[in-house]
Structure formats: C-alpha cells, structure tokens
Amino acid sequence: MKEVIGAQYNKIQLIENAEYENCTFNQCDFSTQDLSGYHFIKCVFQGCNLSNVKSVKTIFQDIQFIDAKLIGVRFEDCNPFSLSFSFMGCQMNHASFFNAKIPKAVFKNCSLQNVDFSGTDLSGAIFDNCDLTGSVFDQSNLEKTDFRTAWGYSIDPDSNRLKNAKFSNTGLSGLLLKYKLHIE
Numbered sequence: 057m058k059e060v061i062g063a064q065y066n067k068i069q070l071i072e073n074a075e076y077e078n079c080t081f082n083q084c085d086f087s088t089q090d091l092s093g094y095h096f097i098k099c100v101f102q103g104c105n106l107s108n109v110k111s112v113k114t115i116f117q118d119i120q121f122i123d124a125k126l127i128g129v130r131f132e133d134c135n136p137f138s139l140s141f142s143f144m145g146c147q148m149n150h151a152s153f154f155n156a157k158i159p160k161a162v163f164k165n166c167s168l169q170n171v172d173f174s175g176t177d178l179s180g181a182i183f184d185n186c187d188l189t190g191s192v193f194d195q196s197n198l199e200k201t202d203f204r205t206a207w208g209y210s211i212d213p214d215s216n217r218l219k220n221a222k223f224s225n226t227g228l229s230g231l232l233l234k235y236k237l238h239i240e
Contacts, residue, residue, distance in 0.1 A: 057095070087125075092133075115139075121146050132156050159197075169208070179217075203227060 058074040065071065066082045075095035084104045092112035100120045107127040114134045119141040126146055131139075132154040142162040149167055155175040162182045170190040177197040189208030193216050202222045203209060209230040211218070223231065 116141055120144070126151055130154075131158075203230075 058072065059077065060074050060079060061077045063076070063079045064082070065079065065084055067084060068081075069085050070089070071086075071094075073094055075097070076099055077095075077097040078099065079096075080100045080102065081104050082102045084101070086109055087105045087107045088109065090110040091106075091114050092110050093114065095115040096117070096119055097115065098118045100122065101124050102122045103124065104121075105125040106121075106129060107125050109129055110133070111129060111131065112133045115137065116131075116134055117138040117140055121141060121143045123145040124143070124147075126143075126148045127150055129148070129151045132152055134156075136157060139156060139158055140161070141158070142164070143166050144162075144164045146163075146166045148171060149169040150171070151168070152172040153176045154172050157177040158181070159177055160180040161178060162184070163186050164182070164184040166183075166186045168183075168186050168188050168191055171188070172192050173196050174192050174194040175196060176193075178201050179197045180200045181198075182202045183206035184202070186206045187208050188206050191209060193209070193211045195215060197217045198211070198221050199217050199219045200221060203211075204222050204224045204227070207227065207230075209227070211231055213231055
C-alpha cells in the first residue's frame, strides 16, 4: 500500500487507496465514495463532505473532523483497531456507531440526530453543545460521559451503563422519558 505523509489536499473528489498520515483534507467532497480499506492516521478533514461513504475496514486513527458533513456514515464498519477521532461542528445525522469502541471521543457543536449508538463504548466521551434528538442509546457504555450541554437525548438508565456520567438539571428529563412523566 502506498504511503502519503504530510500532504495537503484542497477541493479534490478522489484519492487513491493508500495510507495517509498527518494529511489535511480541505473542502474535499468524498460523498458516496468507497473508502474501504484506506488508512487515515492523524489526519484532519476540514469542511469535507463524507456523507454516505463506504468505510469497510477503513482505519481512522487520531482523526479530527472539523465542520464536516458525515451523514449516514457507518462507523461500525471501520477497522476497530485504534479507532479514535474528534468531531467539531459536524453534521452527522443518521450515522451509526453500532457496537463501536470509541472511548473518550469528543463531539463538539455537532448535529447527531437519529444516530445509532447502540452497544457503543462511549466511556469518557464528551457531547458538548450537541443535538442528540432521536439518537439511540441501548446497551451502551456511557460511564463518565459528559452530556451537560447536550440536548434532545433519550437515555434509558436501565439499559445503559451510566456510572459517573454527567448531566445538567435541564437534561434530566431525557433520562425519564420512558416513565412518561410531566416535568416542569
């Protein structure tokens, strides 16, 4: 596999299957492409569109997605080895992290509507100012996860691990929805 180190890509639409390390992708449109088997290590995707990309066995290690569009991405298909990333200002509606192991992941100012987090290890993750409307948390590890500034979530404490998770007073209703209580 070809190795590319430290390259900058601007407004491109195709890249070859290779190992990209310390690369920056600016305003690139990879939507609906097949990135299966590609390796991305310590890369930054700034303002890119990766909506509906295929990511079977793709390696995403220490990746930063900034102002990126990642609608419908199935992160559970990625190579689980060293899967780690942060998301800032991203639109990630309808993505899926089903059974992914992404402890300490950072989501900041992201739209995460209707995202599947079932079975996901999000221990120590941060959801800072994120919209989680319609997202699914079931059998997820949310221990030490910070939801204090997130909103729109519905999390069943009986079917998720929540020890030492952080919530704001205004977000407590998201933990009680299954009881159909009227909280004012």
